[in-house]
Amino acid sequence: MKVIVTKSYEESCRAAANEIITQVQKKPESKLGLATGGTAEQVYPFLVDAYKEGKVDFSRITTVNLDEYIGMDPDSLQSYRSYMACRFFGPAGIDAANTYVPSGRNKAEDEIQLFNEKLYEDKMVDLQLLGVGVSGHIGFNEPGEKLTAGVHIEKLDESTIAANSRFFDSPDDVPKEAITMGIGDIMKAEKIVLIATGENKVPVMKALLTDDEITCKIPATMLKMHRDATIVIDAELAKAAGYQN
Ligand code: F6R
Numbered sequence: 620m621k622v623i624v625t626k627s628y629e630e631s632c633r634a635a636a637n638e639i640i641t642q643v644q645k646k647p648e649s650k651l652g653l654a655t656g657g658t659a660e661q662v663y664p665f666l667v668d669a670y671k672e673g674k675v676d677f678s679r680i681t682t683v684n685l686d687e688y689i690g691m692d693p694d695s696l697q698s699y700r701s702y703m704a705c706r707f708f709g710p711a712g713i714d715a716a717n718t719y720v721p722s723g724r725n726k727a728e729d730e731i732q733l734f735n736e737k738l739y740e741d742k743m744v745d746l747q748l749l750g751v752g753v754s755g756h757i758g759f760n761e762p763g764e765k766l767t768a769g770v771h772i773e774k775l776d777e778s779t780i781a782a783n784s785r786f787f788d789s790p791d792d793v794p795k796e797a798i799t800m801g802i803g804d805i806m807k808a809e810k811i812v813l814i815a816t817g818e819n820k821v822p823v824m825k826a827l828l829t830d831d832e833i834t835c836k837i838p839a840t841m842l843k844m845h846r847d848a849t850i851v852i853d854a855e856l857a858k859a860a861g862y863q864n
Pocket of ligand 1: 653654655656657658659685686749750751752753756757758759
């Protein structure tokens with residue numbers, strides 16, 4: 620894995636955005652795998668700025684998002700479709716027809732089939748953006764005795780429900796399941812860029828960057844097996860996780 624240590628979370632977002640911009644400049648018809656969540660949120664304004672400054676053209680990209688809560692209406696403000704539409708697709712001039720965010724409302728088996736078609740039709744994901752959960756999840760692949768390779772419905776870890784309750788009125792409102800790319804799907808991306816920040820990610824980053832173990836109990840550790848994974852963290856998190864370049 621390549622590790623980029625930046626001065627601040629803002630610089631991490633700029634660095635992650637630059638990876639995406641470079642990818643699209645090199646290959647304008649890139650297929651991007653995209654993430655939502657609090658950490659990835661500030662990556663998108665850098666992409667939008669680059670688009671507005673004419674540095675990058677997103678008109679030929681296609682996108683596939685990692686996941687969505689089961690039961691979530693795509694039209695709801697809390698949906699990952701709305702998140703992507705207002706933070707990236709709309710302001711960066713991306714045609715919604717070239718994007719796929721799984722629906723949490725469709726019949727599970729139909730949506731899993733559609734997700735697989737979108738993931739694997741034409742070409743594989745060129746670059747996958749990831750955040751990481753306090754549980755160690757990537758996408759919504761939660762820790763356990765085993766992991767799942769393909770697209771599936773995942774029961775969310777208690778720690779994920781607690782962490783994500785900040786986006787809802789109460790913890791009871793957080794959906795308990797999600798549809799997600801599997802670990803195998805994520806690992807098939809040509810290139811992976813993971814961004815992390817904050818004290819609550821220290822144990823996971825320690826497991827990823829300073830321990831040698833690969834374990835289903837911390838799904839992000841699977842990234843140690845990827846050929847081209849870049850981890851972007853700020854100096855504060857690197858220090859707290861005991862990482863030294
Ligand atoms: C979101 C996703 C999740 C988040 C993770 C971190 O699409 O797949 O894995 O990246 O839960 O979320 P934050 O950044 O809010 O801590």
